[in-house]
Amino acid sequence: MTISYDYDVIVIGAGHAGVEAACAAARLGARTALLTTNCDTVGQMSCNPAIGGVGKAQLVREVDALGGVMGRAIDATGIQFRVLNRSKGPAMHGPRAQADKKLYQMEVKRLVEETPNLDLRQEAVEELIVEPSTVAGVGRSAWRITGVRVRGDAAYRAAAVVLTTGTFLQAVMHTGEAQVAGGRAGEGTTAGVSRSLAGLGLRLDRFKTGTPCRLAGTTIDYAQFEEQPGDVDPQPFSFLTDSVTQEQLVCWITRTTPEIHDLIRANLHRAPMFTGQIGSRGPRYCPSIEDKVVRFSERDSHQLFLEPEGRHTREIYVNGISTSLPRDVQDAMIRLVPGLEQARIMRYGYAVEYDYCPPDQLAASLESKAVAGLFFAGQVNGTTGYEEAAAQGLVAGANAALLLAGRGPLVLDRDQAYIGVLIDDLVTRGVDEPYRMFTSRAEHRLALRHDNADRRLTPIAAGLGLAEPHRVARLEVKLAEIEGVRATLAAHRVRGTTLADMLKRPEFSWQDAVAALPTLGVVSREVAAQVETDIRYAGYLALDRDRLERQRRMQERLIPEGFDYTTVRHLRAEAREQLARIRPRTFGQAGRVSGITPADLALVVLALESRTS
Numbered sequence: 363m364t365i366s367y368d369y370d371v372i373v374i375g376a377g378h379a380g381v382e383a384a385c386a387a388a389r390l391g392a393r394t395a396l397l398t399t400n401c402d403t404v405g406q407m408s409c410n411p412a413i414g415g416v417g418k419a420q421l422v423r424e425v426d427a428l429g430g431v432m433g434r435a436i437d438a439t440g441i442q443f444r445v446l447n448r449s450k451g452p453a454m455h456g457p458r459a460q461a462d463k464k465l466y467q468m469e470v471k472r473l474v475e476e477t478p479n480l481d482l483r484q485e486a487v488e489e490l491i492v493e494p495s496t497v498a499g500v501g502r503s504a505w506r507i508t509g510v511r512v513r514g515d516a517a518y519r520a521a522a523v524v525l526t527t528g529t530f531l532q533a534v535m536h537t538g539e540a541q542v543a544g545g546r547a548g549e550g551t552t553a554g555v556s557r558s559l560a561g562l563g564l565r566l567d568r569f570k571t572g573t574p575c576r577l578a579g580t581t582i583d584y585a586q587f588e589e590q591p592g593d594v595d596p597q598p599f600s601f602l603t604d605s606v607t608q609e610q611l612v613c614w615i616t617r618t619t620p621e622i623h624d625l626i627r628a629n630l631h632r633a634p635m636f637t638g639q640i641g642s643r644g645p646r647y648c649p650s651i652e653d654k655v656v657r658f659s660e661r662d663s664h665q666l667f668l669e670p671e672g673r674h675t676r677e678i679y680v681n682g683i684s685t686s687l688p689r690d691v692q693d694a695m696i697r698l699v700p701g702l703e704q705a706r707i708m709r710y711g712y713a714v715e716y717d718y719c720p721p722d723q724l725a726a727s728l729e730s731k732a733v734a735g736l737f738f739a740g741q742v743n744g745t746t747g748y749e750e751a752a753a754q755g756l757v758a759g760a761n762a763a764l765l766l767a768g769r770g771p772l773v774l775d776r777d778q779a780y781i782g783v784l785i786d787d788l789v790t791r792g793v794d795e796p797y798r799m800f801t802s803r804a805e806h807r808l809a810l811r812h813d814n815a816d817r818r819l820t821p822i823a824a825g826l827g828l829a830e831p832h833r834v835a836r837l838e839v840k841l842a843e844i845e846g847v848r849a850t851l852a853a854h855r856v857r858g859t860t861l862a863d864m865l866k867r868p869e870f871s872w873q874d875a876v877a878a879l880p881t882l883g884v885v886s887r888e889v890a891a892q893v894e895t896d897i898r899y900a901g902y903l904a905l906d907r908d909r910l911e912r913q914r915r916m917q918e919r920l921i922p923e924g925f926d927y928t929t930v931r932h933l934r935a936e937a938r939e940q941l942a943r944i945r946p947r948t949f950g951q952a953g954r955v956s957g958i959t960p961a962d963l964a965l966v967v968l969a970l971e972s973r974t975s
């Protein structure tokens with residue numbers, strides 16, 4: 363007899379997306395089950411033991427501002443904190459932290475365990491259970507989710523399910539000619555969920571990603587490397603963390619050599635990426651070493667970072683040498699790195715191919731258009747990265763709970779959050795390679811800084827009931843302090859100019875303001891930085907708002923019904939065909955049609971303007 367359990371929301375998979383999804387649904391009061399194949403791999407970092415970086419840090423701070431888990435977990439377990447791009451303006455800063463991989467997992471698991479309304483259960487989901495949707499009409503889903511069946515003759519019933527199965531759907535790992543079924547080294551694969559999705563008429567496609575080898579740290583000659591220490595003033599990720607106090611560890615920097623590149627070239631006939639053994643596309647911005655050697659053949663060296671996997675292990679992650687070359691080539695390659703002549707590999711690098719579900723099949727809430735109540739988040743949507751996964755997970759989990767409560771979805775706009783950019787890109791453009799976040803994807807990036815994520819998003823989270831009361835109270839105190847400091851700066855003058863105006867000058871720093879008005883010395887570092895950045899950015903933000911307003915007005919301009927694209931001179935045949943097929947109503951919509959470039963759009967604008975002039 364099948365045993366059945368009842369919940370409001372089920373989340374499948376306790377990776378970075380699943381954890382945020384489950385915690386968000388539970389925070390909104392939904393009785394939530396987080397089902398995962400192994401409770402010992404909750405929040406596991408499949409690849410790089412690090413969180414954040416340029417573009418990604420903004421996502422982590424936004425997830426945190428919405429009450430998420432990731433920022434708190436990395437603050438508690440980071441072993442090295444650095445702000446990347448420090449020489450650029452605050453909008454381009456990318457806080458990044460190396461994690462103690464195991465401690466990070468344990469911390470995430472603890473936070474999950476301590477979340478009210480949430481049950482973590484070790485279960486392998488084999489099938490989605492649906493029934494025909496009774497809501498008729500154009501645009502309505504054909505199916506409605508009612509639960510999942512798990513291995514061992516049991517079922518879970520719920521009206522909303524969030525699927526976050528990562529790299530595990532019909533996954534195959536490659537190391538040289540060897541192929542093993544599994545979504546991550548030492549783990550299995552999931553076939554039933556793919557069958558269910560295909561059976562419901564959902565399109566599936568394949569992507570690939572890869573990881574480098576890990577070394578036994580006791581076999582490394584560190585004296586030959588450049589040391590990379592952490593920042594002296596480590597910045598926390600979570601708005602709830604006062605300061606990072608744990609001891610920081612160093613990482614090391616070294617480089618590949620021309621001999622290594624020769625060795626790789628000589629073995630390309632055994633590289634699954636080049637023999638046709640791997641047919642799917644991987645993340646362009648995280649290429650394997652064999653890919654780098656071929657694509658950038660003019661370079662005879664690439665940087666490598668040696669990063670500890672934790673405080674209580676000597677295992678070392680070799681960042682920059684992701685590969686699926688055969689084992690013997692990996693051994694030889696590593697020993698050609700100065701300082702690694704005696705190094706022993708503990709885990710070989712590999713590539714993994716897996717099913718993902720193209721995200722243009724989702725609404726902006728991350729709910730499937732075909733199956734009501736079924737939400738998707740994370741790598742299964744064709745993204746790559748822990749931060750991208752967490753961001754989607756939080757939104758999908760919140761929306762699962764909001765749907766059941768009969769409330770409108772949490773949909774963030776592109777000018778509100780990087781999360782809004784991420785999800786809008788996914789659902790309107792789809793993906794043709796694993797999607798990762800960059801600051802360049804966000805047209806409002808001057809306003810969407812990591813440092814102001816709480817001011818942008820915690821009030822929204824508070825309105826929904828997603829943010830914890832102490833987070834909201836903390837933000838209120840901070841906002842009041844910011845207002846107070848602003849008023850003081852506007853009131854105090856130096857040689858006839860207010861301190862607020864003085865701070866607009868690049869040569870006048872916060873320290874100069876404190877020297878002029880010593881009572882400012884008590885202002886916290888966080889508040890001082892916020893006020894200073896607000897003042898310095900005010901002019902740019904005003905210009906940016908004007909530019910975007912002009913752009914918005916342009917995007918809203920209508921394209922006449924039945925416009926004949928064959929009359930647009932120099933327009934590419936492919937663009938002509940696409941536009942004639944989709945028939946966008948506005949320039950904005952035309953710009954979002956897949957395959958349409960800004961240059962195509964400019965030609966259409968020109969053609970229409972010459973018609974009306």
Ligand SMILES: Cc1cc2nc3c(=O)[nH]c(=O)nc-3n(C[C@H](O)[C@H](O)[C@H](O)COP(=O)(O)OP(=O)(O)OC[C@H]3O[C@@H](n4cnc5c(N)ncnc54)[C@H](O)[C@@H]3O)c2cc1C
Pocket residue numbers: 374375376377378379380397398399400403404405406407408409410485486487488526527528529530531545546552555571572573648712713714739740741742745746747748751
């Ligand atoms: C080899 C490898 C290399 C990678 N390289 C990079 C990289 O270079 N850069 C980068 O940014 N990202 C990389 N990633 C991707 C990164 O790991 C993912 O982006 C991130 O982990 C995605 O989070 P997720 O929550 O979507 O999925 P995951 O972290 O994969 O979590 C999925 C979870 O679902 C569970 N699960 C799966 N099927 C079932 C089922 N049927 N029932 C119950 N539970 C299930 C799994 O056990 C797991 O806990 C790599 C991943 C791998 C495997």
